[in-house]
Amino acid sequence: MVGIQPVESSTAVPDARGHFGRYGGRFVPEALIKALDQLTEVYTEARSDPEFTARLNGLLADYTGRPSPITEVPRLSEHAGGALIVLKREDLNHTGSHKINNVLGQALLTQRMGKPRVIAETGAGQHGVATATACALLGLQCVVYMGEVDTERQALNVARMRLLGAEVIPVKTGSRTLKDAINEALRDWVTNVDTTHYLLGTVAGPHPFPVMVRDFHRVIGLEARAQMLARYGRLPDAVAACVGGGSNAIGIFHPFIDDPSVRLVGFEAAGDGVDTGRHAATLFAGEPGMLHGALSYLLQDSDGQTIETHSISAGLDYPGVGPEHSWLKDTGRAEYRPITDAQAMDAFQLLSRTEGIIPAIESAHAVAGALTLGAELGPGALLLVNLSGRGDKDVDTAVKWFDLLEDK
C-alpha cells in the first residue's frame, strides 16, 4: 500500500505561497484567505500525522479498492504501431474514477477542521459523485454545483448524487458548464466559509488546492511506477493522461518527473478542432491569465475575458488548467496535445470492442492520444495510460454519437 507519501526532489515547486514558477498563487477575494490559510495549516499537519495517513490509506484500500491494477491491452495495442499499451485502472475505483482519491483526503480534512458542510463543483459528475459518497460515509452535509448543460449530458450522475443524499444545484449562468459551477461554488464558499469546506475536484484553484490535490492523487503514479517495474522490469517510455483541470494527469505524472527517460504527455480536449474555436485545449492554445484563483494557461480573449469552451467530454470542458501543468509545459518536462471529439469517440469505441473496457469519454482522450503516441514511439515501446474513469455515465452520449438505438 503506497498511499500518501512525502514528496522529495520534484517539490522545488511550489514555493510556500503556492507558486509553480510564475504560475499558481492566490488570486481570490481577501474574504477567503483565512480559510485557505487554515486549510494549508491543517493539511500540512495532517500529512505528517500517522493517524491521519493511516485512516486515509485504510479508506483507500478497504473502501476504494486500492491499489488499482494495471492491465496490459494487447488487442488495443495492435492499433498503436507496435507499442504496448498498459492501462492504469482508476476506472475500477469505487465510484468509478480517480476523483475519489482526492475526495477522501479532503473529506477527512473537513472533519479535522470541524466543518459540517461540504460544497463541490462537478463537470462530468464524477467528482460530485465521489464527494457525495465521502459525505455519506462521514456524515457531512453535501451540496454540489453543476452546470445545467452538464446535468443534462451526465444525468445518470445527477441521480447518483441525489441517491447519496447530496443536494445538486444546476447552475444557469454563463456557459452553464464546469467553469460556471466553480464560480457558483466560490460564491457559496465566500458566504459560508465558516461552516463550509470547498472540496475542489482538481489541481486548479488557489493555493493550497493545486499542491494538496496533487499529493492526494500521487498514489496513482506511485503505484503505477512500482507496478511497471515489477511487471516489466523497466519504466514506461511514456505516460499519457487526459487533462481537464489536470488532477489525474498530475497524479500519474508526478512520481515520474525525476525519471528523464519517461515522456509525460497530456491530452486536452480539442472539441471540433483547435482551429474551429470550439475546443478546450487550454495548454495548447491558451495564454497565461487568472481564473478561479490561480495564474495559469487560460483560454481568454484579447480583453482577458474567459472564452467559452466546447468538448463532448463534460470533465474536460474547462477553459483553465492547474498551474503545475503550465509550469511543466514551460519547462518542457511535459507536453500537451489536442484530441478532437471524433478521435476520442473512436478510441472510446475501440477500447470497448477490443478489450471489453468502456472508458469515460475524458479517459478516451488519453487512449486516443496513446494510439498516436505509440505509432510515433514505434515497436517495443511501453506506454502507460491513465484510464481515469469508466464510461457508464457516458452511455447516453455514446448512443447519440453512434446512433446506437437505430436499427441498421
Added chain:
Amino acid sequence: MTARLGPLFEACGAQHRAALIGYLPAGYPTVDGSRALLQAMLDGGCDLVEVGVPYSDPVLDGPTIQAAAEAALRGGVRLRDVLSVVESIAAAGGRAVVMTYWNPVHRYGVDAFARDLAAAGGLGVITPDLIPDEAQDWLIAAQKHDLDRIFLVAPSSTDQRLASTAAATCGFLYASSLMGVTGARDVVSSTAAELVGRAREYAPGLPIGVGLGVRNSAQAAEVASFADAVIVGSAFVTAAGAGTSGVRALAADLATGVRRPAPQPA
C-alpha cells in the same frame, strides 16, 4: 505617497460626514448609457464613482451585478471603453476609480493599464480579487503613475492581514461588511462596525469605506456613523433600470443618509 482621494476625504471630513461612493459597470446598458448613468450618480450627490469592468467570471458578485456585467459584455464592451468612460467623467470634473477583477488588467498589461487609466484622469483601482501579497507589479505601477490602490478587507481578515493590507493601501480601505457576494440586503450586519473598528487600529489615518448591501438612506446613515465612506453598488444597478432619473434619485436619497446622524437604536 499622498493619496489621490485625499482631498475628497478631507472635504467630507470638514463637513463631518461620510463620502458617498456609487458603483456601476461600464457598458451597462450601453457604453454611452453608462456614461450618462455615472454622471447622474455624481449629479445626484455621489462624491466618487466606481466604474466597474464587466468580467466573464465575477465570483464576488451576486445576481444583480452579474446580470449587468453579462449584458454589458454581450453589448461588446471593451476595456478601452471603460477607460473612455472614466475619461468623460474626469473631463466633466467628476472623480472616478475603476473596480476590476484582475485578469483583464493582467491581460492588458499592468503598467500599460495604470498609464492609460492615469492619462484618462482616473484616480485609482479597487481590486476585489487581488491581494497585496500577489500585487507586486501593480504596487509598482500604481506608484509610478500616481494611482490609489484600494484593497479589500473582510470580517474574516486576521489582525495581521488587516495590518499588511492597510499598509499596502492608498486612498481608502474597502471593508466588505459581511461575508458574501454583492447584493442589496435589508439589514446592515453588525460585523461591519466591528470590522471597521478593528481596521482602524491598523490603519490610523486611512479612510475606511464600507460596501456590500447598502440600498437606502437609512442604511447609508447607519454605515456613515462608523465609516468614512458608504459604498453602494447593486442598488444603483437596480435603479439603472429606471434610467438616469432613477439613479439620480437614489444618489440624492443616499446623499441625505451620509449627512444624517445615525438613528439611535431604540
